[in-house]
Each structure stands twice: as C-alpha cells, then as structure tokens.
Amino acid sequence: MGDKNAPQGLAHKVFSARHRAKLLLPFCLLVVGIVWSSSSLIPFSSMPGSRVYLRQCATCAPEAVLSGDNLEEVGGSTTLQLKESLNVQDGRHPQADTRSQLAAGKNSKAGDARSGKNAALAGKKPRKTLVPDLALSATVETEDSPLGRKSFSKEDDEEDTQPDKPVEMEEMDILRTELSAALMQSEKRAHGGDTRITGDLYANGDRYALRILDEIRSNSAPPSENSSSTDGGSCKGRYIYVYDLPSEFNVDLVKRCDSLLPWFGLCEYFQNSGFGRVVAPEGGKNDSSQILQPAKRWFNTHQYSLELVSHARILKYRCRTDDQSKASLFYIPYYGGLDVIRWHWALNATNEKRDALGRKLVRWLENQPSWNRRGGLDHVLVLGKISWDFRRQITGDWGSRLLEFSEMQKVTKLLIERNPWHKNDIGVPHPTFFHPKSASDIRRWLTHVESQDRKNLASFVGKDRHLDPNNVRGALIDQCRNASAHNDCFFLECERDKCLLPAYVTRVFLTSHFCMQPPGDSPTRRSVFDSLVAGCIPVLFHPCTAYLQYPWHLPSNTSSWSVYISENDVKSGKVNVMDVLKKISKHDRDAMRRVILKDIIPKIIYGEPGADIAPFKDAFDIVLENLLYRAAHSPDLEQLSQN
Numbered sequence: 001m002g003d004k005n006a007p008q009g010l011a012h013k014v015f016s017a018r019h020r021a022k023l024l025l026p027f028c029l030l031v032v033g034i035v036w037s038s039s040s041l042i043p044f045s046s047m048p049g050s051r052v053y054l055r056q057c058a059t060c061a062p063e064a065v066l067s068g069d070n071l072e073e074v075g076g077s078t079t080l081q082l083k084e085s086l087n088v089q090d091g092r093h094p095q096a097d098t099r100s101q102l103a104a105g106k107n108s109k110a111g112d113a114r115s116g117k118n119a120a121l122a123g124k125k126p127r128k129t130l131v132p133d134l135a136l137s138a139t140v141e142t143e144d145s146p147l148g149r150k151s152f153s154k155e156d157d158e159e160d161t162q163p164d165k166p167v168e169m170e171e172m173d174i175l176r177t178e179l180s181a182a183l184m185q186s187e188k189r190a191h192g193g194d195t196r197i198t199g200d201l202y203a204n205g206d207r208y209a210l211r212i213l214d215e216i217r218s219n220s221a222p223p224s225e226n227s228s229s230t231d232g233g234s235c236k237g238r239y240i241y242v243y244d245l246p247s248e249f250n251v252d253l254v255k256r257c258d259s260l261l262p263w264f265g266l267c268e269y270f271q272n273s274g275f276g277r278v279v280a281p282e283g284g285k286n287d288s289s290q291i292l293q294p295a296k297r298w299f300n301t302h303q304y305s306l307e308l309v310s311h312a313r314i315l316k317y318r319c320r321t322d323d324q325s326k327a328s329l330f331y332i333p334y335y336g337g338l339d340v341i342r343w344h345w346a347l348n349a350t351n352e353k354r355d356a357l358g359r360k361l362v363r364w365l366e367n368q369p370s371w372n373r374r375g376g377l378d379h380v381l382v383l384g385k386i387s388w389d390f391r392r393q394i395t396g397d398w399g400s401r402l403l404e405f406s407e408m409q410k411v412t413k414l415l416i417e418r419n420p421w422h423k424n425d426i427g428v429p430h431p432t433f434f435h436p437k438s439a440s441d442i443r444r445w446l447t448h449v450e451s452q453d454r455k456n457l458a459s460f461v462g463k464d465r466h467l468d469p470n471n472v473r474g475a476l477i478d479q480c481r482n483a484s485a486h487n488d489c490f491f492l493e494c495e496r497d498k499c500l501l502p503a504y505v506t507r508v509f510l511t512s513h514f515c516m517q518p519p520g521d522s523p524t525r526r527s528v529f530d531s532l533v534a535g536c537i538p539v540l541f542h543p544c545t546a547y548l549q550y551p552w553h554l555p556s557n558t559s560s561w562s563v564y565i566s567e568n569d570v571k572s573g574k575v576n577v578m579d580v581l582k583k584i585s586k587h588d589r590d591a592m593r594r595v596i597l598k599d600i601i602p603k604i605i606y607g608e609p610g611a612d613i614a615p616f617k618d619a620f621d622i623v624l625e626n627l628l629y630r631a632a633h634s635p636d637l638e639q640l641s642q643n
Contacts, residue, residue: 196559196562196563196564196584196588196592197559197563197564198563198564198565198566198569198575198580199564199565199566199568199569199575200566201543201547201564201566202543206420206543206544206548208421209420209421209544209548210543210547210548212420212421212422212423213420213548213551215423216423216426216551217551217556219629219630219633220551220552220626220629220630221625221626221628221629235318235319235321237328237628237632238319238328238628239319239320239321239323239326239327239328239329240314240317240319240320240321240327240328240329240330240331240624240628241320241321241322241323241324241326241327241329241330241331241370242314242315242320242330242331242333243330243331243332243333243365243368245332245333245334245361245364246364248357248360249333249334249335249357249361250307250311250333250334250335253335253338253339253342254270254308254335254338256338256342257269257270259342260338260341260342261341261345262345266302268300269300269301269302269305270302270305270308272299273308273309273312273313273608273609274301274302274305274306274307274308274309274311274312274431275299275301275305275309275431275435275608276299276300276301276302276305277299277300278296278298278299279292279298279299279300279433279502279503288502288503288506291503291506291507291510292433292434292502292503292506293444293445293448294441294444294445297434297435297436297437297441297445298433298434298435298502298503299433299435299502300433300500300502301431301432301433301435302431303416303430303431303526304337304338304341304384304385305384305431306337306382306383306384306414306416306428306430306431307333307334307335307336307337307338307382307383307384308335308384309431309606309620310382310414310620310623311333311335311382312609313606313609313620314331314333314624315609316609316610317624324369324370327370327378328378328628328631328632329378329379329380329627329628329631330370330371330378330379330380331379331380331382332361332365332379332380332381332411333382334358334361334381335384336358336381336383336384336385336390336400336402337383337384337385337389338384339357339358339400340354340385340389340390340399340400340402341385343400344398344399349397351392351397351401354392354399354400354401355400355401355402358400358401358402358405359405362405362407362408365379365407366407374410375410376407376408376409376410376411377410377411378631379410379411379412380411380412380413380414380627381408381411381412381413381414382414382415382428383413383414383415383416384415384416385415385416386415386416386417386522386524387403387413387415387417387418387419387422387425388417388419388522390402390403390404391403391404391419392404403419403425409424410424411424412424412426412627412630413425413426414426414427414428414623415427415428416428416429416430416524416526417522417523417524417549418549420544420548420549426551426552426626427524427549427550427551428550428552428553428619428623429529429550429553429604429605429606429619430524430526430528430529431526431606432526432529432530432533432604432605432606433502433506433530433533434533434605435605435606435607435608436605436607436608436611436613436618437607437608437611437613438611438612438613439612439613439614439615439616441613442601442602442605442613442616445601446597446601446602449510449534449535449597449601450535450593450597452510452511452535453511454510454511454512454513455487455511456487456488456489456490456508456511456512456513457483457487457488457489457512457513457514457578457581457582458480458483458488458489458490458512458513458514458515458516458539458577458578458581459480459489459490459491459492459508459509459511459512459514459515459516459536460476460477460480460489460490460491460492460515460516460518461492461494461499461505461508461509461515461527461531462492462493462494462499462518462520462527463493463494463495464477464493465520470571471518471519471520472518472519472541472567472570472571473518473520475570475571475573476516476518476541476570476577477491479570479576479577479578480516480577480578483578488578488582489578490508490511490512492504492505492508505527505530506530506533506534509530509531509533509534509535509536510534510535510536512536513536513537513581513589514536514537514538514539514563514581515527515531515536515537515538515539516539516541516577517531517538517539517540517541517545517546518541518542518545518567519541519542519544519545519567523542523544523545523549524544524545524546524549525545528540528545528546529604532561532596532600532601532604533601533604533605535593535596535597535601537561537562537563537589537592537593537596538561538562538563539562539563539564539565539577539581540562540563540564540565541564541565541566541567541570542567543564546558546562547564552622552623552626553600553603553604553619553622554600554604555595555599555600560591560592560595561592561595561596561599561600562592563580563581563584565577565580602616602617602618603617603618603619603622604619605618605619606618606619606620607620
C-alpha cells in the first residue's frame, strides 16, 4: 500500500515499521472516515445506493422507442432510466469511485470523467441517450451508448440537441399526456385541501410508475383470499415446490458471514432463521422490559436478512410439495443479496465474478423440467437488496446483472426496493425487529402501541448526508433541532451503535406521533417499517420511499396512513415540516393511527417459521397468497412479465 510511483531505492527499503505506520495512519483514517460517514456502510441505516438510486426513481418518464439493432444479447428488459443531475452510470454506487480509488489507487479524475460527474475532465458533455418506454418489451444498451439519467431542466433542453421523435414515441406521448391529466384530476378530487399532502405528489415519470403499480394491484389476490399460510383447508392449487439448490447458492454464502462486509461481522444477525439474536429482556444498554413486548419476540434482525427469513418460512409452508407436477409455484432459494454484497468491497472484484454465480444459477435452472414448462413464469426469487444492485450497466462496476439476464425476465422478483417501472419487481417489507409466534403476541403488542403517551409531535432517527448537500436530511435536521425546545421534534442521531439497538430506536417511535422518513442513499428506508410497527405515522418526502413500492402490503389510500411533503419545498425553505404537522387535527391523527394498527402492522411483520398467527396474516402470508393468485388467475401474466 502507499504511492505506487514512489521511489523504490535503498532509503525507501530501510524505512522502519514505525515510519511506515506514520505514513499510513492518515490514509487509514481517511478510509475509516469515509466508510463511517456513508450510511450504506452502516448495516442498519438506509439502503445503500445514494442519490443515484434515488434519482432512478424520480420524475423520469420513460420516453423513447427501441432500436432492434441495438438490443443487448444478455438482457431483454433492461431499464434504461436516465440519471438526473449527477449523470452517474446505472449500476454504480455513487461512492464506489471514491472507495475504489482509495483502495486501488485509481485516478479520481479519470473516474469522474468516466461516470460523467465532471464532464469537463472528460473533454465533452455527458451524452443523452434514447431510453425505451417500459410498456414495451425490449431494450437498448450498447457499449457505445453509456446510460445516464436524463435531466429535464430547461437548461439541459436548451444546450443539448435532441433527436427527432419517431411516430411511435409521439403516440406514447399522447397516451402519457392523457394519463397524466386523468391522474391529476383524480388526485385533486381525492386530496383537495388535504393537509396531509404538501407539494406535488407525483411528477410525470412517477405517474407512469403509479400506473404500473395499479396494474400489479389489479392482478393481486382479493382481501378475502388473503389468509394465513398456517390456515387449514385444501392445498389444491396452493402447492409450492422449493428447489434444493447446491449449497454454493445459499448455505455457503451464509458461512461467509464474517467476511461479506470488511468492517462488520454479520454472523450473529443470521442466527435464528435470519432473525438474529433475541433481544435481552432487561439490563445493560439493551434494556427493553418496558418497551419491547412481549419478551423474547424481539430480535436483532439485519435489514438484509430477507432471503434467510423467507427461505425459513417457505420450508415450513404447509402446502409445500416434493412433487413438481403438483406445484403451482416454484421457489428459488438463491441468496442473491449476500452474493452481490461480497463483491461490493472486494479489491479483486470483476464484473465476471459479480455475475458468475447468477449465471451458474440460470444454467442450473435451465436443466430443470419445471423451469422449461413455462420459462420461469411460475417461479419466484427473493432478493434482500435493492433492485439497482442487480441491474448493473454493462459499462458499470457496481452490483451484478442478475435481473438483466434474458432468462430472468419472466420470474417474479421480491425485493426490499423494487424498480418502479418493472412489473415483475414487487416490493416487500423490510424485516423489522418484531417476530411474533402467535396471535396473542400480536394483540399484546397492538395494545401496547395503542396505549402509548406520545410526547413528541415528530422525530427523526438517522444521520445527516454531509457528502450529499442536496439531500433533504440536512434541512429536516435543522428544523427538528429548532423545534426540540418545545417537544415538537426529537432527533436521534445514528452515531456509533445507537441505531443498532431495537429498544433504543423503538422507544423514540413509540413516543412520537409522526416519524420523518426522508430518502437516504436510496428512496426506501427500513425505518419506515420500524416506525409503522411502533404506530408512528410516517412523514414521507418522496413517492418512491413507499407509495410506489409495496402494492401488496400498504393501503393504496396513502393519506389514510401517512403524510407527504415535497422534499423540494423543504430544501428551498418554502415549507416547515413542524408547521404542516401541527395543522393536522387530533381527529385525523387518531384515524391514521387506527389504520396503522388494524390494516398495516400485522401485514408488515414476519412471524416465526411454522407459527400459527391466525386470524392475522403477516407479510409472508400476503406474499404467498398474491404469488399463487398471480400464477392462477392472471390471463395476461405472460405479457405482463415481458414488459
């Protein structure tokens, strides 16, 4: 380590270990500082990704047609969303360049020029490319046309020459215009004068994503069919086959728990079927006797444990079958999230290595008769990371291309954060700390939540984004601190291990009426679900944080359970969040909490494998019912899967 261009003479060779340590100390401190300041490096903070991923979910309507000559051979439905303002390539973590340069001695200017963040260094402006309308079925992505996110600013429109629109594009523009107008009228009727919505809720691209979300809901199981997976009754039409994959696809990845993240061991969090260790009932800094009830049903659950939790649950499913001919659905227990994590920080990582296990999985599946029966249409894959980590651009070096493989396009993907423009991406709740074993466990917790004396109007649990001044968090923290003297807002800064402690975080949510949930490195936050479980009404600042993510688990009437405030209005100083929240009456506040208690909390928690929580239905019960319904009742499922 050190400057690779430093002289290698005798004087250099005879440096003592003490001198070398002095030279390396500043470098090591710099690396540690960057790692600690990034929320994506803190296992319980917001989802990794950053503003790049956030912008991939923002105000960008797909606006182009396909060029058959440019179809990429490895993927049939690549999302070529345009990156706004930063112009960072798809599939690149926004801080990946910085970290890789520190680790491998890369030239930062070259990295900036390649990613388009500093076009002057590259000697030309980042070019704009046509992207496909996601209602169509193929893609454009070539080595010659690196993908960036289009900026819709007036300045960009004036400076860049736009290609002529094809006829098909104009037709889609007309369709989108009509759709947007209809949605705007609908929003005005539904939310006119509603103090729970401040600012523009949906921009054009988000409205298009909303249309896709509505299509997913229209192909979902009716509420009456959503029953607990432990309910009795016939298994006809409900059989699920779980593949017995070679251990390299799951078990062996779990065994790497101490090395997946170079600065943090995950082994203790993967215990108990992925739930992690049981929270100590009392004593020490984990004191929870008066906060987390009932005891022994609260765990130190990691935010990336969805793959383990879901696998454990499906193995206990009562209608699981060993006969493939009976199965209506096939479960692929590949821990793709753990696979992609291990290459995020590896110095020897290459794109071939990042994709190797995923490609091997595809080859394995293609040898199964059940796969060839419908080409994966009746298969499901659970991924414990965000969609963008599996949609690397061919010129990028962050994440894998698993979800861009042509063979994976018909498979239903369940993720903690979905791509809003992919109909086969389904967002499912982040695992929280609470994992009940019985219906009485749930009832006891709901009673506990309802009885809380909430002294704070609002709270925010998280960290500032010093490396991203455009993030709304800085403004929210300032407003919260200014209001703290009157118990209007409480700010819990996630420094050191504070936010790793379930009791510490849950106490804040239980004592607050509203919980501010700004985007972090990506739009979604696990904290949204932790706060909902505690009965705290989420205040959202971007529609992709929840509204465009979870069609099966959160009510479509968003103002019945949350507050929306435009992040742009907050950053510009136009809106003070505390003033908005004070205008919401106690009557409305209580009504929102009743919706959370009755219609949300039971549906976003993950119960213990094999437990009977009837008549409640938890997050996994709802997932299974909707998957089975899609497989059996959607006549247009094949067409839907190709979009």
